[in-house]
Amino acid sequence: MNAYKSPLPGVDDWGRCGVMGIVNVTPDSFSDGGLWLDPGKAVAHGLELAAQGADVVDVGGESTRPGAVRVTREEELRRVLPVVRGLAEGGVLVSVDTMRADVAEAAVDAGARIINDVSGGRADPGMIRVAARTGVPFVVMHWRGQSAGMDELAGYGDVVGEVIEEVERQMDAVVSGGVDPAQVIVDPGLGFAKTRTHDWALLARLDAWARLGRPVLVAASRKRFLGTLLADPASGDPRPPRARDAASAAVSALAAAQGAWAVRVHEVPASADAVRVEAALRAARGGAL
Ligand code: PMM
Secondary structure (H helix, E strand, O other): OOHHHOOEOOEOOOOOOEEEEEEEOOOOOOOOOOOOOOHHHHHHHHHHHHHOOOOEEEEEOOOOOOOOOOOOHHHHHHHHHHHHHHHHHOOOOEEEEOOOHHHHHHHHHOOOOEEEEOOOOOOOOOHHHHHHHHOOOEEEEOOOOOHHHHHHHOOOOOHHHHHHHHHHHHHHHHHHOOOOHHHEEEEOOOOOOOOHHHHHHHHHOHHHHHHHOOOEEEOOOOOHHHHHHOOOOOOOOOOOHHHOHHHHHHHHHHHHHOOOOEEEEOOHHHHHHHHHHHHHHHHHOOOOO
16 A cells, blocks of 8 residues: 555655654553653653654643543643643654644644644544644544543444545545645544454454555554453453553554554554564565555
8 A cells, every 4th residue: 555655744754654652641541641741751751752763752631541531721731732842842753642723733833743633623623724724744533422432432334444434534524624635644543432343353454545545544552452352361351551562563563564654652662663674574575565
């Protein structure tokens, strides 16, 4: 599919699948809540991820874990802006993970160069305007509703076909709102209104996204479907989130092999290696997928 070769405004072609490191400036994210709430610690962590090989660092101030309650706009701005500013000043390519138009706008003013909206412009009616006005790459993730109620929305006949079709429809809405199609990054939204079975089905068919002709971002890191896969054989308890990193890196290699533009991960070094292994194999095959 080679979708990662699509030029995105302000983003280099890395010549391989990219790695987006995650800095969640939140007290309640499912795997790293509370670790990076202090802005100084969050900036230091983001710089460390970049030094470990992250091509992009994604900064978010609101947890979207299943059942999460929304934070206020003021709190989200307070969490995100100093971290975006600190990382951008440190020369890092920063994306801002937000569903709020004014947070996205303030973050771009503070130096963010990608808007990562898990609702793809559906949660805040002003978001598409901000994406259009700023001209930065804009993530259109598959999303059916806020995290508090999303597990009830996980009904599909053909999950791969329906998710791609819904993202295509949202891409049309975003482009009608003034966003240049060249800005759009698409994302299957693993774990968002999806069961574990849906997540596996989507991961198995990343190649099907080629028909949208846009770079595909894959965010599997530490998610529930990996915890279930690696459950303790005796107790049946899911593997704890921070012990899912080796599996997350395996997904990185497999997503890269299906042409993903980038993988979004908590732990960077193993995925940075994994995407390089995949690129070397691709080169040895003469560039073919
Ligand atoms: N998942 C989470 C947060 N942000 N952004 C994109 N583009 N895609 C995702 O699947 C996604 C996201 C939730 O995971 P986290 O709490 O580990 O950040």
